[in-house]
Amino acid sequence: MRKRDYSEHHSHATVTHEVVLRKPKKRRPFFLRPFFWILIILIGLLGTAVFSPVLAIKKITITGTNNTEIIGQVEGGAKNFLARQKIANFFILAKNNLKKELSGSEKIEEIKISCKFPNTLIIEVIPKVPAFVWQEGDKYFLVDNEGKVTTPIILAQNEWNLPLVSDATTTVFTLQNQLVKKEVVNFIKEFNQEFNKMKSNIVLANYIIPDLNGQEVDMVTKEGWKIILLSGNNVNKVIENLKFLLSTKFKDQKPKEYLDLRLEERIFYK
Numbered sequence: 399m400r401k402r403d404y405s406e407h408h409s410h411a412t413v414t415h416e417v418v419l420r421k422p423k424k425r426r427p428f429f430l431r432p433f434f435w436i437l438i439i440l441i442g443l444l445g446t447a448v449f450s451p452v453l454a455i456k457k458i459t460i461t462g463t464n465n466t467e468i469i470g471q472v473e474g475g476a477k478n479f480l481a482r483q484k485i486a487n488f489f490i491l492a493k494n495n496l497k498k499e500l501s502g503s504e505k506i507e508e509i510k511i512s513c514k515f516p517n518t519l520i521i522e523v524i525p526k527v528p529a530f531v532w533q534e535g536d537k538y539f540l541v542d543n544e545g546k547v548t549t550p551i552i553l554a555q556n557e558w559n560l561p562l563v564s565d566a567t568t569t570v571f572t573l574q575n576q577l578v579k580k581e582v583v584n585f586i587k588e589f590n591q592e593f594n595k596m597k598s599n600i601v602l603a604n605y606i607i608p609d610l611n612g613q614e615v616d617m618v619t620k621e622g623w624k625i626i627l628l629s630g631n632n633v634n635k636v637i638e639n640l641k642f643l644l645s646t647k648f649k650d651q652k653p654k655e656y657l658d659l660r661l662e663e664r665i666f667y668k
Contacts, residue, residue: 453487455480455519462523465557468505472523475500480519488513504548529583530590531556533564533604534571543587545578547571561590562604569610578610585629586615592637593617598644600652614660623653628660635662643667 458476460469479496480486493511500509500521510522528540532547538556540549541563550573563578563586571577586605593602601620608614617625627636636659643657643665658666 453489453516455486455488455491455513455517457518459514459518459520460523461520463525465505465525468503468523468525471503472500472506472509472521476519476521488515488517491519527558528560529587530561530563530605532577533562534569539573541578541583543580543583545576545580545583547573547575547577549573561586561602564604564606565610566606566608578607579629582607582613582615582629585627585631585633588633589615589617589627589636592633593640596637596641600644619652621652624656626656626658626660631660631662639665 458473460472463469476496479499483492486492491511491513497509497511500506505526506523507526508524510524512520512522514520526542528548529543529545530541531551531553532539532541538551538553539547540551540560542548569577590602590605603618603620606616606618606624608616613629615627615629617627619625625640639659639662640657647667648657653667655668
């Protein structure tokens with residue numbers, strides 16, 4: 399094999415490279431750049447908009463209830479809150495603080511707050527709906543979802559069309575104290591709601607709780623006979639059994655005294 403002659407090749411050690419040096423460009427100061435001034439203008443416009451009197455809250459709209467007492471209470475509370483604020487407008491409003499202040503009423507379940515451009519405060523009120531009306535002789539009281547007796551009322555003031563409930567005997571109780579167990583309260587509410595959906599020809603008169611320490615609940619009909627229930631049972635199963643009986647056994651005639659639905663697998667009637 400023929401050997402190549404590398405004697406004519408230059409060594410890198412003897413080769414000189416030409417280096418071109420360029421002068422660095424002068425950087426323009428930040429405050430002379432267009433982006434800087436655009437940013438300043440945007441901040442200025444935003445600041446002007448935020449603090450503009452045009453966006454200051456001037457109107458209050460209350461939705462969710464027709465109760466004049468609640469509306470007056472919420473509107474007064476909102477006006478007092480806004481009067482104490484240095485800044486309260488479409489962009490800046492201490493919504494959480496306002497919500498806490500307005501939610502203190504025992505008649506209000508929840509408050510939702512939003513703003514409508516440019517200067518309207520919208521307050522949605524979700525009022526507390528009592529569980530039922532408690533009858534004690536010729537007197538009537540609202541009972542809340544915890545089973546507490548809250549407010550004496552005239553029966554005609556039952557604006558929510560709540561069920562009427564009573565004890566089998568005279569009951570002594572104190573306002574704001576618990577009268578009915580929460581389990582029983584929940585059962586009556588749910589059963590009453592599902593029963594109304596049935597649209598049967600049974601007309602409900604009232605509910606009776608024979609023993610406030612027990613689980614039994616009796617639904618009394620306008621015809622005088624009753625449906626005996628147990629608050630520990632599943633409402634859907636009870637309604638299912640009731641529908642079956644009304645469409646088969648009691649399609650043409652109704653029980654004379656009672657229909658006992660306390661046992662889900664066995665039904666008694668008289």
